[in-house]
Amino acid sequence: MKLLIKQGRILDPATGTDGIYDMLIEDGKIKEVSENVRSTADATVNAAGCFVMPGFIDLHVHLREPGLTHKETIMTGQRAAARGGFTTICAMPNTKPVIDNPDRASFVHNKARHTGKVRVYQIGAVTQGQAGEKLSDIEGMVRAGVPAISEDGKSVMNAGLYEEAMKIAAALGIPVFAHCEDITMVKGGVINADKKANELCLPGITNAVEDVIVARDILLAKSTGVKLHLCHCSTRDSVQMVRQAKEAGIPVTAEVCPHHFTLTSGDIPGYDSNYKMNPPLRSREDVDALIEGLADGTLDVIATDHAPHAENEKSKSMLKAPFGIVGLETAAALTYSELVDKGFLTPLQMAEKMSYQPARVLNIERGTLAEGSTADLVIFDPEAEYTIDAERFESKGKNTPFHGRKVKGRVVYTVIEGEIVYSLEDEVSI
Numbered sequence: 001m002k003l004l005i006k007q008g009r010i011l012d013p014a015t016g017t018d019g020i021y022d023m024l025i026e027d028g029k030i031k032e033v034s035e036n037v038r039s040t041a042d043a044t045v046n047a048a049g050c051f052v053m054p055g056f057i058d059l060h061v062h063l064r065e066p067g068l069t070h071k072e073t074i075m076t077g078q079r080a081a082a083r084g085g086f087t088t089i090c091a092m093p094n095t096k097p098v099i100d101n102p103d104r105a106s107f108v109h110n111k112a113r114h115t116g117k118v119r120v121y122q123i124g125a126v127t128q129g130q131a132g133e134k135l136s137d138i139e140g141m142v143r144a145g146v147p148a149i150s151e152d153g154k155s156v157m158n159a160g161l162y163e164e165a166m167k168i169a170a171a172l173g174i175p176v177f178a179h180c181e182d183i184t185m186v187k188g189g190v191i192n193a194d195k196k197a198n199e200l201c202l203p204g205i206t207n208a209v210e211d212v213i214v215a216r217d218i219l220l221a222k223s224t225g226v227k228l229h230l231c232h233c234s235t236r237d238s239v240q241m242v243r244q245a246k247e248a249g250i251p252v253t254a255e256v257c258p259h260h261f262t263l264t265s266g267d268i269p270g271y272d273s274n275y276k277m278n279p280p281l282r283s284r285e286d287v288d289a290l291i292e293g294l295a296d297g298t299l300d301v302i303a304t305d306h307a308p309h310a311e312n313e314k315s316k317s318m319l320k321a322p323f324g325i326v327g328l329e330t331a332a333a334l335t336y337s338e339l340v341d342k343g344f345l346t347p348l349q350m351a352e353k354m355s356y357q358p359a360r361v362l363n364i365e366r367g368t369l370a371e372g373s374t375a376d377l378v379i380f381d382p383e384a385e386y387t388i389d390a391e392r393f394e395s396k397g398k399n400t401p402f403h404g405r406k407v408k409g410r411v412v413y414t415v416i417e418g419e420i421v422y423s424l425e426d427e428v429s430i
C-alpha cells in the first residue's frame, strides 16, 4: 500500500524541516520526502496549502472506560482523537475501577487495539484506588506497557508516599504526571477566585491551590531525580517555577490545555458548567504568562485534558456539576487560531508542542516525519474557517465552552501507519 501526499508544507520539529515537499508512504513508513516524488501510488492526497505535521500526541485524555462508559468509551474516544488529528493518546486512570494494576492496564491496551487505530497508552494510578494510602503495583504496570504514572483528578497529598512512588518511577525510567491541587485549600471552590466568582456568588479557587503543589513536586523531582511532567498548568507562578526549575537542571516538563490559553475567567458568561473545569479558567495575567511560557519553551506540551461528561451531569448547577470539558476535537483549531495565527508560535512550534515534545515525554519513537519513521501524521488546513459544532463531535461528551465559536484551521486527514483513519471529506473515522 502506497500513499502519496503532494506538495504539503512539511513541518518536522525533529529535523527542523519546514518546506513544501512531496511525501511517499509505503507499508506504514515514510519512504521518501523530496521536492518531487516520481513514484506512483495506490492513493494520492493533494496537500497544497496544508500543513503536514507528525500526528498529534495527547498526554492527557479521560476515556472513562472501564465503568463510566455513559461519558465516553475507548472507541468513541479514539474516534474523537482521530477527528482531532491525534494518532496517540494517553488515558488517565481515574476510571471505575481505577487503573492501578497490570491486568486493568492490559484490559485497556487490548481493547483499544480492537476498537480503533489510534494508539492508546494507559497511565497507571500512583496509589491503589487513587485513595492516597498504598502504592499501586507500579513495576507490574510498567511491564504491562504503562508509560507513566499519575493520580490525575487529584494530587497525592502525602508527600512521603509520593516521594516513594517517584523513586520507583525514577528507577523504572518512567515519568510521573502531576495534577497539582492542594485539596485542603480548595474549600468547595468551583471557578477562579476573583471578581467573576464574587459576581456569581460562587466559591473561588486561588492560584495558590495549584502553586503550592507545583513547588512541592518540583522539589520532590529534584531530590528523587524522577522525570516530572506537570499536567494542565494554569497559573503565572507555575510557569515561573517551571522556568526556574529548568534553569536549575531539574527534569521537569509541563503541559498547557487549549482552554487555559484561550479563555479567562472573565469569559464565563454566567452559570454555565461548560466553563467549569479543573484547574479553572484564570486571569488575563495568567493566560499571558502561559502563552509566553509556550513561546519561550518553558512549557513543552499542549494537551487537551479531554474530560467528557454526560449532559445530565453537566446540566446540574455550577456547584454540583462535575469539573471538566472535552478537548480532542477542538485542540488543533484553538492552538492554530489563538497561538499560530496570532503570531505567538510558529507552525513548527505547533507541531513541536502537539507531537514532538509529547513523544519525548513518553519516550516513544513518534513525533517526527523523518524518512524511515512510522507514518503517523496529520494534514491540517490553516486557512479553513469554520464554526465549532459540538453536535458533530465523535466524542460522547458535548461539554465544551467552544460550541458556536468561529475558528481557523482544520484537520483534513489523519493518517496512522500509512492508513487514512479520518478524512474531513467523508467525516469518517475508523
Ligand SMILES: NC(=O)N[C@@H](CC(=O)O)C(=O)O
Residues within 6 Å of the ligand: 062, 094, 152, 153, 154, 179, 276, 277, 278, 279, 305, 307, 308, 322, 323, 324, 325
Ligand atoms: N480536569 C477536569 O476538570 N476533570 C478531569 C480530572 C482532571 O484532569 O483533573 C476529569 O476526569 O473529569
Ligand SMILES: [Zn+2]
Residues within 6 Å of the ligand: 152, 153, 154, 179, 231, 232, 278
Ligand atoms: Zn487533572
